[in-house]
Amino acid sequence: MIGRRTTYRMADGIRVPGTWRHVFIHNFDYHLTDLFIYADGLVDCWGLVTLEQFEEKLRSGWVATELPEGAVASGHELAGWTFAEPRTWLTPELLLAEVRDTVDQLNGRPDSTDRCLAAVDAFLADRTEERREAARDAYLAIPRTRRHYALGDMDRKDWPLQVLVAGPGGRTYRPEDKVVTQEWYDEAVRYFENRAKLFSERSERVPADGPVTPTAPAIQLYESYPLKPSDDPDARALRNNYPAPVDVDGVTYPSVAHAYWALSTSDPDVRSAIAEAEQAYAAQQLAADAPRREGWEQARTAVMTRLLRAKFAQHPALARILLATDDATIVYDDGDSGYWGDNGGRGRNWTGRLLELVRSELHAESTGIGTA
Incomplete structure (x- = not known):
């Protein structure tokens, strides 16, 4: 059932994977809609229900497996029609069994x-x-x-x-x-x-690029204010506003965030003020009121890449923290930007992706694998 139909819903800040199939909901008329099935066993049939409640919806006919001759049906804002010689291959037992199999598949369990x-x-x-x-x-x-x-x-x-x-x-x-x-x-x-x-011969073959990890683990870098330097920092030190001074072209900025906002503006006086700002939030406010450099939106990803490389090159202890994340997916929250942050699955998570890129470069450097 899963095939290529993949979706998810957010629950307590965590993505719950899911999939869907077509069904009819019988609410006065018959409505063609999508039935969403999630890995945690919840099913959305015009409302989230457990598998036991879904079975009740099936038995009651709310999720329809019988389509009577002459019944009125519709697809939302698509079409309306009347059933003539309808045929269906499903029974409540069959559809419930399919859904249970799908939950097993979503969890990687034997179905x-x-x-x-x-x-x-x-x-x-x-x-x-x-x-x-x-x-x-x-x-x-x-x-x-x-x-x-x-x-x-x-x-x-x-x-x-x-x-x-x-x-x-x-x-x-x-x-x-x-x-x-x-x-x-x-x-x-x-x-x-x-x-x-x-199958035995196939299982003995090892992919040339190594075995595939089905789903990499994830590390969530939540927003945290204010961040202070520490002799033994944790993963919060990977955040851009962590106070780790970065030297860029001979100018030292208190953090990657300071450097980013300074480089975003064309006003040299504002850049100097940002370099002196105590907190990254103050640096952002200064940049927000200043003129932006021409072409900044198209260049900002390259700038951030350069700044992250500088941060971890200039702070080996922080580089070790990044390397310790191994191959984890880095999910970066940024309440001010859907471009840099994941933000509950609604953002593009570019900071997280660039941290993974720099981490890979650090791994390559430590093992002597050339990346030039």
């Missing part, structure tokens, strides 16, 4: 398909009737709408799986199918044996 394939592996390792029945039960636990995707084989679909769990002389779950022959069964066994060999 019904994974559990089925694990039961199949157990059967192939010890081919008893008891294990075959377990594999069959696990297969039938996959939502019927998802079974033909279980093997990821667009040519055979799930046919080898149906045959294997049915066994010679048995029948698949579809009543119209014929009795499974020994020849079919042997072919299904060979299919899974070849599949296991292929």
Whole structure:
């Protein structure tokens, strides 16, 4: 279900990943809308509900799986129509099973398909009737709408799986199918044996650029005022307003933020005043009332990159703090700027991204890997 449909919602400042699918909501008429499913088990069907509450919405018909002939339907600000000869492939049980699978997938847990394939592996390792029945039960636990995707084989679909769990002389779950022959069964066994060999060879290959980390950990650099120098600073020292003097072209500024605001203005007197400002906030206020340098908006990212490089080159202790973040995603809050800050997922987080760039350069320097 997830595919490429990815979204998220914010909860207590944390992104909760999610996905969506189309459904009909039955509220007087039938409304075509999106059903949002989130990793924490909440479902948005015109309001956030738990999985148990979602099941109640299904049973009551609020989330509709039956579309009666002649019912009026609409897509919000898109179209309206009346059902004629409607067909639906879903039941409340099927849709609930799909949603539960989706929550498992969003959390990286085995879903019904994974559990089925694990039961199949157990059967192939010890081919008893008891294990075959377990594999069959696990297969039938996959939502019927998802079974033909279980093997990821667009040519055979799930046919080898149906045959294997049915066994010679048995029948698949579809009543119209014929009795499974020994020849079919042997072919299904060979299919899974070849599949296991292929997967084994694939798992032994290591990507040339190293293994992929599914989701890097994150460090949140919250706004904090006022920041004071410390002999043993923590990650707050990575913030631009941390008092770590930076020398730029022979002028020393109290912090990266001071230097940034000074370089943003074309007025030399204001630049001098900013260099003398006690707090970064005062520096920002001075710059706000001064004329901006021509082309500043297009050049500011390069300027900030230069300033961050200078900060960590001139303060080795702070560079060690940045290096200690390893490969973490750096989420930088900046209440004044949606460009520099992440700001609850609404900003572009350029400061966080540039800190990660400078960190990578420091790693390259420390290991002797050239970046020129």
